[in-house]
Amino acid sequence: MDLIQSIKERRSINFFEPDVEIPDEKINELISIANLAPSSFNLQPWKVIVVKEKKRKKALRRCAFDQPKAEEASAVFIIIADPEGVELNRERVLDSWAELGYIKNDQQRLMYQGMMNKLYGEKDSLTRKIFAVKNASLFAMNLMNAARGLGLETHPMDGFEVACVRKEFDIPDDKIIPMLIAVGYLKKGKSALPRAFRRDIEEFTRREY
Amino acid sequence: MDLIQSIKERRSINFFEPDVEIPDEKINELISIANLAPSSFNLQPWKVIVVKEKKRKKALRRCAFDQPKAEEASAVFIIIADPEGVELNRERVLDSWAELGYIKNDQQRLMYQGMMNKLYGEKDSLTRKIFAVKNASLFAMNLMNAARGLGLETHPMDGFEVACVRKEFDIPDDKIIPMLIAVGYLKKGKSALPRAFRRDIEEFTRREY
Numbered sequence: 001m002d003l004i005q006s007i008k009e010r011r012s013i014n015f016f017e018p019d020v021e022i023p024d025e026k027i028n029e030l031i032s033i034a035n036l037a038p039s040s041f042n043l044q045p046w047k048v049i050v051v052k053e054k055k056r057k058k059a060l061r062r063c064a065f066d067q068p069k070a071e072e073a074s075a076v077f078i079i080i081a082d083p084e085g086v087e088l089n090r091e092r093v094l095d096s097w098a099e100l101g102y103i104k105n106d107q108q109r110l111m112y113q114g115m116m117n118k119l120y121g122e123k124d125s126l127t128r129k130i131f132a133v134k135n136a137s138l139f140a141m142n143l144m145n146a147a148r149g150l151g152l153e154t155h156p157m158d159g160f161e162v163a164c165v166r167k168e169f170d171i172p173d174d175k176i177i178p179m180l181i182a183v184g185y186l187k188k189g190k191s192a193l194p195r196a197f198r199r200d201i202e203e204f205t206r207r208e209y
Numbered sequence: 210m211d212l213i214q215s216i217k218e219r220r221s222i223n224f225f226e227p228d229v230e231i232p233d234e235k236i237n238e239l240i241s242i243a244n245l246a247p248s249s250f251n252l253q254p255w256k257v258i259v260v261k262e263k264k265r266k267k268a269l270r271r272c273a274f275d276q277p278k279a280e281e282a283s284a285v286f287i288i289i290a291d292p293e294g295v296e297l298n299r300e301r302v303l304d305s306w307a308e309l310g311y312i313k314n315d316q317q318r319l320m321y322q323g324m325m326n327k328l329y330g331e332k333d334s335l336t337r338k339i340f341a342v343k344n345a346s347l348f349a350m351n352l353m354n355a356a357r358g359l360g361l362e363t364h365p366m367d368g369f370e371v372a373c374v375r376k377e378f379d380i381p382d383d384k385i386i387p388m389l390i391a392v393g394y395l396k397k398g399k400s401a402l403p404r405a406f407r408r409d410i411e412e413f414t415r416r417e418y
Contacts, residue, residue, distance in 0.1 A: 137346035197305035
């Protein structure tokens with residue numbers, strides 16, 4: 001599938017073919033490709049819960065203002081942004097840079113540690129939350145683009161009660177849930193609705209030429 | 210260019226061919242394609258400043274801990290997340306839904322207005338900031354993926370002093386700058402460095418099968 005054409009044709013699908021399963025290998029492939037998204041200092045502060053079981057999708061639907069797609073999509077991905085990603089992954093990132101020769105000595109390692117700590121603040125700061133959300137969203141968009149190459153369609157969902165999803169899926173309060181992504185196949189006989197309003201790029205683009 | 214292959218091969222490039230200009234038409238095409246990213250209720254709370262002029266890139270480099278790529282890349286995109294996107298775009302989104310027949314009457318319109326207000330909180334709330342950052346990041350990832358289809362490479366940058374970029378480029382305090390994206394061409398004779406650490410997907414994936 002052509003990259004540009006696919007990005008242009010990607011749409012948020014409202015009608016999924018129910019009762020079609022995505023094979024586990026395909027789900028794994030999708031997550032593996034999405035996982036190649038870039039992230040701040042390669043810290044990868046994202047997690048995902050893949051909800052595929054019928055009863056669990058029903059539970060998610062109840063948390064999502066009863067939207068049918070939460071149940072009808074083959075799987076719903078709960079995207080989690082983890083502000084603790086810095087502490088969890090920092091040393092592994094630095095180890096890997098040392099192995100690859102990007103870090104030459106302890107002084108450089110300390111410099112990078114210092115930079116991460118300075119840029120991403122304390123664990124419960126606004127800076128840290130923004131760090132987690134932006135990177136988890138890069139992962140999410142990569143996942144939505146990659147899905148099309150695997151014959152899947154998606155719909156990112158904001159319409160859910162955070163407290164309900166936290167409780168039902170046991171997600172601690174310090175994690176952020178930027179979105180759910182319904183993943184599956186377009187329902188037979190349905191097509192994507194016409195695209196709604198997009199701003200002209202001149203409205204939001206400033207040029208420093 | 211194949212979608213999946215391109216997502217797999219996308220890398221954050223450290224060495225850009227300096228003194229190569231990206232034609233304006235290509236920059237416009239890139240922004241137009243990125244602009245097809247999905248967003249919360251289609252509210253599109255992103256803006257972008259394209260820094261292409263040599264002196265302005267030098268100014269950006271000074272704000273970015275003197276990183277050469279801020280100057281050597283053909284253009285650097287300052288990605289802006291706008292918490293005010295709800296107020297700016299809500300009525301236009303609803304008008305467009307009414308035109309397309311997705312909203313049938315005033316009652317439905319009020320319902321959607323209420324949902325947006327409830328989900329995205331007050332203009333200066335954490336919820337609203339997260340709303341802005343997640344959507345601007347979807348735009349950013351779409352832009353990085355689309356770039357490759359136009360023969361361009363990118364590098365998302367977190368290493369910059371926010372206050373410096375705000376002042377130099379006159380960005381108000383209520384806007385968030387989730388990242389800069391250097392855009393250009395890989396320097397001749399250079400290749401991407403080997404990929405560093407990625408977590409095994411089992412480490413961050415939970416399954417509700």
